[in-house]
Amino acid sequence: MQTNIHPKFEQRSDIDEAESILRSCVHCGFCNATCPTYQELGDERDGPRGRIYLIKQFLETGDISEVSQTHLDRCLTCRSCETTCPSGVQYGRLIDIGRDAMEHQLERPWRQRAMRWALRKVLPYPARFTPLLRLGQVFKPLLPGRLKAKVPEYQKALPWPVTRQPRRMLALAGCAQSAATPNTNASAARVLDRLGVSLVEAPKAGCCGAVSYHLAAHDEGLDFMRRNIDAWWPEIEAGAEAIVISASGCGAMVQDYGALLGDDPQYAEKAARVSALAKDLSEVLLQEDLSRLESAQSSVKTAVHCPCTQQHALKLNGTVRQILQQAGVPLAETQDDHLCCGSAGTYSILQPEMSQTLLGNKLQALTGDHPEQIVTANIGCQMHLATRSDVPVRHWIELLDTPSQ
Known part of the structure; x- marks a missing residue:
């Protein structure tokens, strides 16, 4: 695809990358x-093909309309198109660049600006998000139906094992997950402890930066990344084997630290090291001797939901099913596994109509074989699916965290 970038964008450090991605598209349409x-x-x-043309037109003319903005906003950034694309177009990266440039060019209506600002200033900060979540949980019985469904049940945090193993790995505490489902990482710590690994959290590490970065606040997102690198670095220098991430959306972002901070002279080398160490929890377990774990001993028929970030960004489709099969968990058949559930970070809040449509489709695809529970690998998907699911929705690691351990 031939391009002719407008002079107003020539000073952007990422414009050459955008132009290269645009030129790699052969407009075949397989992505659709x-x-x-x-x-x-x-x-x-x-x-994807149409949105690529919209971004190309914007970067060539310097003008963007509200109509084009609407079509770009509707993108989930699920990256299913990347898995399908025969030319290897890095669509997710392109739309991040296009959206960031668009935010500087076209001012949104004040309601949209306020909502996006509030999401950036609350969700990534557990000290702000947790009290609001607890307040919602207390008054949940009084809330209207649709809002009530969005408030997860209170989860009492279970204890972590004592740090005792010679092998150590870091855990990303995250933001929403640490407040809404604290037992995800607690279960991961107990399972890894039985495999001879101590999982530890760096107290000063926080949000991976995805919320800000994907809402086109790139500098803010990069600051989150730098803070995490600073928090993890002493443990990395002390020999931590990996950074274990139990939320695939966060994992996809952390694995991009090296690329996103590649031009930062102070952090480029450290960011590349962090990206190399970042591992999805399922990826870590598959490298261990799972025979050392007790069987899950579960007779509950389980549907596995593979988040978009796990299958399209991390390229780990099927890893959770493989682990649960080894553990003896009876698995339900599912359909259309490549399609998004509609959570997509803040998408379910900013694009509720489309999000709910996709959620209905995904639940139908997951429950056709009548499972008794659904498991997933991402906090956003877990909370979103639970709002309308007739069966419990859990993180898959909880199935391996047997009571006898």
């Missing part, structure tokens, strides 16, 4: 076949 929004709306501008 696996794009959730295109499949629902049938509008070329709501598929």
Whole structure:
């Protein structure tokens, strides 16, 4: 695809990368076949190929319309198109660049600006998000139906094992997950302890930066990344084997630290090291001797939901199913595994109509074989699926955290 970038964008440090991605697209349209929004709306501008043309037009003319902004906003950034693309177009990176440039060019209505600002100033900060979540949980019985469904049940944090193993790995505490489902990392710590690994959290590490970065606040997102690197670095220098991430959305972001901070002279080398150490929890377990774990001894028929970030960004489709099969968990058959559940970070809040449509489709695809529970690998998906699921939704690691340990 030939490009001619407008002079106003020439000073952007990422414009050459955007131009290279644009030129790699051969506009074949294979991506539309696996794009959730295109499949629902049938509008070329709501598929990857159409959005690539919208970004190209914007970067060449310097102008963006509210209509184009709407079509770009509807993108889930699920990256299913990347898995499908025969040319290896890095669509997720391109839309991040395009959205950031768009935010500087076209001012949003004040309601949109306020909502996006509030999401950036609350969700990434557990000290702010947790009290609001607890307040919602206390008054949940009084809330209207739709809002009530969005408030997860209170989860009492279970204890972590004593740090005793010679092998150590770091855990990303995260933001929403640490407040809403604290037992995800606690279960991971207990399972890894039985495998001879102590899992530890760095107290000063926090949000991975995805919320800010994907809301086109790139500098803010990069600051979160730098703070995490600073918090993890002493443990890395002390020999931590990996940074274990139990939320695949966060994992996809941390694995991009090296690329996103590649031009930062102070952090580039450290960021590359962090990205190399970042591992999804399922990836870590598959490298261990799982025979050392007791069987899950679960007779509960389980549907496995593989988040978009796990299968399309991390390229780990099927790892959770493989682990649970080894553990003896009876698995239900599912359909359309490549399609997004509609959570997509803040998408379920900013694009509620499309998000709910996709959620209904995903629950139908997950429950056709009548499972008794659903497991997933990402906190956003877990909370989103639970709002309308008729069966419990859990993180998969909890199935391996047997009571006898």
